[in-house]
Amino acid sequence: MNVRAMKKTSIIATAVASLALLPNVAHAWNYQGHVTVAQIAYQNLDTTARTQVDVLAAKAYQSMPEDIQQKMDSFEGASQFAKLAMVPDLIRKIPAEDIWAQMGETIPASLNQWDEKETGAWHYINQAYPATSQCDFIHVPNIKLVASYLFDDFKQNPQAASMMFMSHVAGDSHQPMHSISQSLSKNVCVTDLGANKHTLDVPQKDLHHLWDSGMGLLGTEHNINDFATDLQLAYPSTTMTLGKTADVNLWVTESYQLADFGYSVAIDAKPSESYYNKGTELVKQRLTQAGYRLADELNSALAKK
Template sequence: MKSCTVIGRFVFSAFLLIYASKIYAWGDDGHRVIGEIAWQYLDAEVRAEVQVLLESAGEGSLAEASTWPDRIRGIDAYHWAAPLHYINLPREWQGYKPTIDCPPAGCILQAIERFSRELADANRTEMERAEALMFLAHFVGDLHQPMHAGLKADRGGNDIEVSFFGFDTNLHWLWDSKLPAGFITDWHAYASNDDTSPELVAAWQASTPEQWTAESHQLAHANAYTATTRLGEEYYVKNRPVVEQRLRQGGIRLAALLNEALMDH
């Protein structure tokens, strides 16, 4: 078994590579992992239809398409989608109430419901359904990142400055990018190495987006938020299994949503 010191050196080296190459994880590779895992769990009929929609949007794979909603963030025509990447929840949260938890501009749970419906609607144009697919793939991934269900007061950790292995960042970006960077060096190989048991797949796919939100809310406060701002090995070792599980849950659950929306379409 690797010692914590060895793990620390490995993670530190990974961060040096990340900063030098400007490659990020859950913002890019993490979403690709989720998209690729989902692809592996799609029914054959659904996979064929997804491929048609991806080609109509000029995307080569579900993995790459899952990064599209971040790629369009600077485009004026899509500014309306910015609030749909997250949901702000109070520390003492008693369950999802749309009129309380989602502002007029919308939130991630409303977005998942909306784009699932639009994807399944055969009366919509192919391009409308392709965009719904890409939004859905991305937002399911976002919802599994605990800080996307964080507090409004600190903008889901964006306003909490921390030091991680000596690098200055913020708590949200730490979970979006820096934690996955410690163990994802080849996103395709990582996503392909899935050994989730059929029993666990069935359990994860039986849950609802509201339950995924509750999971992220719980993890945000039990694991992500911390009293100290100087973080390193202990924080990484504690939270790596959480990040790995959330990536796999996101992919497996995304597949279930797509199968449901497109089966016998």
Template sequence: MKKICFVIILLLGGIQAKAWWDHGHMVTAMIAYLNLDKKAKAKVDSLTAVLARDYPQVNHFIVTGPWPDDLKADGVHTYDTWHYADYPINNDGLVVHDVPEVNAIWAVNQCNGILKAPQAKPMEKARFLSFLVHIVSDLHQPLHATARFTNDIPGGDAGGNLFPLKGTWRNLHAMWDDGCGALSKYNDLRPFGKPKVPLTEAQIESVRDLAKDLMKQYPEKSFDNIKTLDPDFWALESNKLAAKYVYGVKGKDDQGRNQYLRPNDEPTPFYLEQGQEVVRKQLTLSGYRLAAILNDLFGENKK
């Protein structure tokens, strides 16, 4: 059974290489950008300009966020496993696979290493900066740190991709990529859509406004573990959120007992409201943590 489960996960691994849609990654990047010191901001701007030589739609640092997903859309699958680190939720006590070594946690550490390396070329650093921006955001999407194993799906649900829903979203993963509806009005922000075009100044400003609203709602002091920059901790943190909220309560029955979201359900307003709160907090937290990493790498007091 263990071998079968592992093979299924390998076959499905590519399904869930995308977390948040473009707007989510750009919000993380904008919150980080607004919290960079002057020296770090100048450095990321210079590396953004390097990436833009080959990808002209990258006309602002925030557009580096969704760029790694565009690679996958163009058929580059070398980095697929960099986008997630699926810790299991396994209430049925099944035998499950180990978390693959080359995952999002590994990738964050690799990116940090390249960005610190004095011998690394500017284009190499620009690409790894983009991956760092993207993966930090990925690890704060609960379904990129989680796969649920049940008797019905013993090979795991591929981060909710195999958890179908009725209504607006086709499956659980897509719903959380869209922020449980919290980000839906920003779905037109697609610099890597068809055609691939740079963001307009108005679109960049809309992301900046959203980032400022989130920072006002969730200031740095509101987070207990904001200074924890260990990506393994982030993954475990997200996994706990998935157990509590993603696969959580959708409401109560007539006798006051908790009712949980099940495959082929339509999410309830109660479920979506809770999910949107988690999404807003996680996006804000990911932006603050990304800023801390970039200030450490490139800032006035870099380590």
């Protein structure tokens, strides 16, 4: 076996091992929600962009180990492009350079410059809450920085791995708990890791995973194409603020602005019915808005390719 083949085998083995460590709650924002965001985007691609996206998605899919392909294929009604959006949550521990290499690509230098080579930190930015906090939980890399580099490089050099991560971080940047972190102590700065440590009396166990589940909305399996269509009927693009293309700073700022509501449920409490109702409405809006914005990114980047 040559070195290249051995390296690919190692990558696949790592990916499969990471699947075995995942919790059974598979259909959360980082699975079904991500696929839904990407399917909304796919439905809003122009013909030129969709043709190129299909080619890149097929290339990425073919590079995946069988276990990940099977998980991707479990989403009824989703395009291959949309299914790809959930994969980054499965490969957080794999060196970024190896992910591009597995697809026969070369990682952009801008994304391979940090001592931290894994992609786990690409999914969030821990902006301290409340705004008066003196804590600084933000480190490099983070979702805002990575998203900017991804888009800038993709415009010049469209690659399957870059597209996969663009699709994923578009979703994560619209999940409020991926933009926020509160200190667990009044006296010293101890991060709650995006509310992962804000425990609740709910099946999801904590505030972060309650939002990942879309208040439970994403715990029920949907036909992804139908679900994406229904969300757009409820929230047409003409009624939503989309802003400039790929303005991830706006996206995470909007997420941060939901912190007052998000943290309004006390630690170890059971959220009220009104919290669930408002939270579900916000989840639907954020998923749909993320899909429209991702479509704008791809249409813009692939317009002349």
